[in-house]
Amino acid sequence: NAGVTQTPKFQVLKTGQSMTLQCAQDMNHNSMYWYRQDPGMGLRLIYYSASEGTTDKGEVPNGYNVSRLNKREFSLRLESAAPSQTSVYFCAIASVTYEQYFGPGTRLTVT
């Protein structure tokens, strides 16, 4: 997971609260991604950013917003958290040859 950091590592929210998950990279890659992983399942893409200033929806964008303020940082925001958003969230970056590298994850529980 070197090169990709995520904060916080753990978070508990109440239904309706908001929060922002932060992701930063030091590998100077253009592409960044946000995934969620639910128990016993593969990862599902929430949003991605092919370059600074651009973002696109993935497979499960509803309930989330993202910001790519600069090349290093890509944040994921939950405006009004719901129990269905309880999950582990991973940020990833991709090299120019498209290999993706993942951060350590944020474990979010919404009660």
Next chain:
Amino acid sequence: GENVEQHPSTLSVQEGDSAVIKCTYSDSASNYFPWYKQELGKGPQLIIDIRSNVGEKKDQRIAVTLNKTAKHFSLHITETQPEDSAVYFCAASRWDSNYQLIWGAGTKLIIKP
């Protein structure tokens, strides 16, 4: 859209034996197929990948094979060791989707001592 199926969901092998995990994909335009290893409490780690212009790729004890006609690809781990115990994911993507990965559901590999 693309769909990736992965089998088996759990695989238990004796230490030293080989393990094989198989994935099938539905989109014939997919051209990039990575494999990831995920240890408990950690993010997925890329262990090997293959592109559609290649049929097989090896890296020490790990190999991946691709059959484009049948639309399936497999991960082979030889001489398994305790540290190979983890969840393994396959994925598929295509160049015109910004290489968005579509993931299999994962295989829990258990190495018995």
